Amino acid sequence: MSYNQALALNAQPLPPxxxxxxSLALTVAAWELRHRTRKQLAQMPKHMLRDIGLSESHAEHEAEKPFWRA
Known part of the structure; x- marks a missing residue:
């Protein structure tokens, strides 16, 4: 689907x-992304955390959050 087609679909109101x-699908996708990235963050070595500018404690705090919490 092209960008213009997506814009055209967005311009038309959807049935309720x-x-x-x-909305539900987007929420589930966001939850899945948070779960996956927090799991990867928890497994990152210390030197990689420093490379991306995170302390171990901040990374640990973020990784421990439940997937539904932003």
């Missing part, structure tokens, strides 16, 4: 049930 389903 579709809006709910799209």
């Amino acid at each position: 049930i579709s809006r709910v389903l799209v």
